[in-house]
Amino acid sequence: MNNHLVIMAGGVGSRFWPMSTQDRPKQFIDVLGCGRTLLQLTYDRFRGMMADENIWVVTSEKYGDIVAEQLPMVPRKNILLEPCRRNTAPCIAYVSWRIKAQDPRANMVVTPSDHIVMNVPEFQRVIKSSLKLTRENDAIVTLGMKPNRPETGYGYIEADLSSPSIRNKEIFRVFSFREKPDFATATRYIQQDNYFWNAGIFIWNVGTIVNAFRVYQPEISDPFESLLPYYGTDSEQERVNKVYEKMKSISVDYAILENAEEIFVHPADFGWSDLGTWGSLHDNSKRDLYNNVLIGDNIKTYETWNTIVHCTEEKKVVVQGLDGYIVAEKDDTLLICKLAEEQRIRNFSED
Amino acid sequence: MNNHLVIMAGGVGSRFWPMSTQDRPKQFIDVLGCGRTLLQLTYDRFRGMMADENIWVVTSEKYGDIVAEQLPMVPRKNILLEPCRRNTAPCIAYVSWRIKAQDPRANMVVTPSDHIVMNVPEFQRVIKSSLKLTRENDAIVTLGMKPNRPETGYGYIEADLSSPSIRNKEIFRVFSFREKPDFATATRYIQQDNYFWNAGIFIWNVGTIVNAFRVYQPEISDPFESLLPYYGTDSEQERVNKVYEKMKSISVDYAILENAEEIFVHPADFGWSDLGTWGSLHDNSKRDLYNNVLIGDNIKTYETWNTIVHCTEEKKVVVQGLDGYIVAEKDDTLLICKLAEEQRIRNFSED
Numbered sequence: 001m002n003n004h005l006v007i008m009a010g011g012v013g014s015r016f017w018p019m020s021t022q023d024r025p026k027q028f029i030d031v032l033g034c035g036r037t038l039l040q041l042t043y044d045r046f047r048g049m050m051a052d053e054n055i056w057v058v059t060s061e062k063y064g065d066i067v068a069e070q071l072p073m074v075p076r077k078n079i080l081l082e083p084c085r086r087n088t089a090p091c092i093a094y095v096s097w098r099i100k101a102q103d104p105r106a107n108m109v110v111t112p113s114d115h116i117v118m119n120v121p122e123f124q125r126v127i128k129s130s131l132k133l134t135r136e137n138d139a140i141v142t143l144g145m146k147p148n149r150p151e152t153g154y155g156y157i158e159a160d161l162s163s164p165s166i167r168n169k170e171i172f173r174v175f176s177f178r179e180k181p182d183f184a185t186a187t188r189y190i191q192q193d194n195y196f197w198n199a200g201i202f203i204w205n206v207g208t209i210v211n212a213f214r215v216y217q218p219e220i221s222d223p224f225e226s227l228l229p230y231y232g233t234d235s236e237q238e239r240v241n242k243v244y245e246k247m248k249s250i251s252v253d254y255a256i257l258e259n260a261e262e263i264f265v266h267p268a269d270f271g272w273s274d275l276g277t278w279g280s281l282h283d284n285s286k287r288d289l290y291n292n293v294l295i296g297d298n299i300k301t302y303e304t305w306n307t308i309v310h311c312t313e314e315k316k317v318v319v320q321g322l323d324g325y326i327v328a329e330k331d332d333t334l335l336i337c338k339l340a341e342e343q344r345i346r347n348f349s350e351d
Numbered sequence: 352m353n354n355h356l357v358i359m360a361g362g363v364g365s366r367f368w369p370m371s372t373q374d375r376p377k378q379f380i381d382v383l384g385c386g387r388t389l390l391q392l393t394y395d396r397f398r399g400m401m402a403d404e405n406i407w408v409v410t411s412e413k414y415g416d417i418v419a420e421q422l423p424m425v426p427r428k429n430i431l432l433e434p435c436r437r438n439t440a441p442c443i444a445y446v447s448w449r450i451k452a453q454d455p456r457a458n459m460v461v462t463p464s465d466h467i468v469m470n471v472p473e474f475q476r477v478i479k480s481s482l483k484l485t486r487e488n489d490a491i492v493t494l495g496m497k498p499n500r501p502e503t504g505y506g507y508i509e510a511d512l513s514s515p516s517i518r519n520k521e522i523f524r525v526f527s528f529r530e531k532p533d534f535a536t537a538t539r540y541i542q543q544d545n546y547f548w549n550a551g552i553f554i555w556n557v558g559t560i561v562n563a564f565r566v567y568q569p570e571i572s573d574p575f576e577s578l579l580p581y582y583g584t585d586s587e588q589e590r591v592n593k594v595y596e597k598m599k600s601i602s603v604d605y606a607i608l609e610n611a612e613e614i615f616v617h618p619a620d621f622g623w624s625d626l627g628t629w630g631s632l633h634d635n636s637k638r639d640l641y642n643n644v645l646i647g648d649n650i651k652t653y654e655t656w657n658t659i660v661h662c663t664e665e666k667k668v669v670v671q672g673l674d675g676y677i678v679a680e681k682d683d684t685l686l687i688c689k690l691a692e693e694q695r696i697r698n699f700s701e702d
Contacts, residue, residue, distance in 0.1 A: 018667075018669075300699070300702055302695075302699070311685070314683055315683055315684070315685060316369075316683055316684040316685070317684070317685045317686075317687075318369075318684075318685070318686045318687070318688065318699045318700075318702075319686075319687045319688075320687065320688040320689060320692055320695070320699070321676070321687075321688065321689040321692060322687060325672070327685075327687060329685060332665055332666055332667055333666070333667040333668070333669075334662070334666060334667070334668045334669070334678075334680060334685065335668075335669045336668075336669070336670045336671065336672075336673060336678060336687065337669070337670075337671040337672065338671060338672040341671055341672060344653075344671070348651070348653070348669045348671070349669075351651055351669075
């Protein structure tokens with residue numbers, strides 16, 4: 001009854017331009033072509049675990065209407081709007097104080113809105129296992145994905161496998177968080193069995209995280225504490241806006257996790273991807289016999305391999321003779337680019 | 352005063368799909384990105400040679416409004432509508448009888464609407480030179496383009512250079528018309544100096560062509576002759592429609608030119624192309640330093656060579672890493688195809 005879900009949906013997804021744009025970033029798009037947006041898929045994978053009135057979405061003020069449209073079952077008052085981007089720490093602090101004002105016994109899951117999970121039953125098992133620990137304990141639990149390649153695009157969690165939690169043998173103390181490594185370092189990490197990808201999914205009870213902010217980030221906690229009389233009132237938004245303007249921009253990893261005691265990791269293996277690149281979308285999508293990912297209702301290919309075509313449903317697309325490309329079409333923009341050059345897409349979109 | 356221009360604008364341009372579609376074929380499109388459609392460029396290159404009321408366009412009934420919109424100076428009654436496609440012979444017969452009914456002394460130029468000419472002053476000189484001959488003589492004059500490559504996509508005209516017209520030393524008798532040759536034959540043709548590309552541009556006086564139809568194609572001439580009382584009346588269209596339905600489909604080359612006496616060719620060299628292929632569009636358009644043709648207002652390329660991008664003005668396009676491709680976008684369709692495979696585009700559009 002006290003389980004709450006927080007979905008962070010404020011990202012801009014610039015690496016997926018032009019599919020993802022400032023007006024409608026990746027989490028609001030049916031990236032996989034399955035009929036559900038990434039935000040909706042995120043909601044779906046928690047089905048049955050929380051009441052809809054305990055589901056919270058934190059997003060930019062300009063995406064509030066999109067969230068309400070895509071998740072109509074989430075109460076409008078649970079869609080919290082950020083007036084500006086301040087990274088994950090202020091976002092999590094805001095929603096934590098907001099939830100605490102209403103339910104001081106809340107047990108929370110915090111998740112990004114633009115990742116995918118293949119094995120949802122296993123995901124739910126891991127979340128439940130973590131929530132069970134945090135219901136009664138002051139633990140900060142992160143999910144650690146079992147790595148299957150020396151990925152340099154993720155942060156890593158170094159676990160102390162000799163030190164499982166007394167109450168949950170699947171959950172271990174964290175030795176350290178490691179930033180995105182170079183290839184050699186990543187290769188070394190994955191040869192050991194106690195390094196995990198940091199998926200940015202956190203489980204804690206509201207008292208634990210609020211206290212952690214009070215201890216490690218008083219600059220962040222004080223303003224949100226001072227707003228306690230106003231949460232849920234008509235002046236909440238206006239007052240939150242003022243607080244946000246002055247807030248520093250910092251990730252929860254830097255602000256809390258790297259400082260706090262009682263940090264745990266729940267190793268897990270449920271087919272996770274942050275879909276951070278076109279390449280990862282390619283890897284995680286249904287492919288045809290020629291290793292193409294074709295997302296769109298009317299795409300024909302000839303002599304085409306290892307290519308992603310992503311377009312709006314109304315578009316007829318014929319592609320001949322491409323190998324290893326991204327073809328992405330959205331509204332008034334068309335991108336054709338080698339998959340191997342996708343890290344330049346952000347620059348293309350700025351040009 | 353008796354000069355008339357006939358523009359044949361009934362083609363469907365299927366090789367330029369998706370830029371060219373059944374709803375708006377290539378002649379009605381600004382293919383070159385110069386601000387004028389191919390039909391308008393055709394009109395432009397005859398400027399000053401005929402009065403607007405002597406300009407005739409024969410097209411499909413479904414393109415009548417497009418012609419009227421693109422050539423508002425041409426009287427609407429001069430836009431003749433074909434109810435179905437019957438190749439060039441019935442088209443030319445219809446407009447010839449129609450013109451004869453109004454101006455029995457008409458001297459005519461017949462031209463396709465989807466070709467381009469680079470050197471317009473030279474073009475005008477050649478047309479005037481030909482019209483001068485046909486004004487007083489029963490000659491059928493074709494324009495023969497000086498070939499610069501062993502093109503297998505054109506028909507050839509074999510001229511008798513020893514036999515210039517008595518009245519115009521630039522115009523010669525035709526030995527024979529040759530269908531599109533294979534490569535070896537085309538190579539042999541261009542090594543001789545009396546083979547020319549058949550550009551499908553004809554000059555004759557109306558009496559000559561009407562008589563030729565009477566002699567060689569009574570099946571075609573009889574119906575149009577029988578409509579003489581109705582040209583220019585309210586019942587013209589209805590009666591023409593009935594005639595057309597039963598008409599055989601045949602080109603003027605087969606129906607008349609290969610049979611008639613007094614066939615002449617005016618060799619010419621004014622930078623002509625029938626723009627029959629994307630390759631010819633590439634060859635005849637303004638190219639950037641990397642040999643790309645970029646038609647559209649907002650196209651950025653990176654590491655891209657020998658490529659044509661043709662898109663609507665509103666579209667932003669980013670292309671990276673293509674060499675030798677066609678990228679064409681129109682309304683609800685996108686084509687990406689190797690230039691070398693462009694002969695398959697017609698099939699793609701049918702698939």
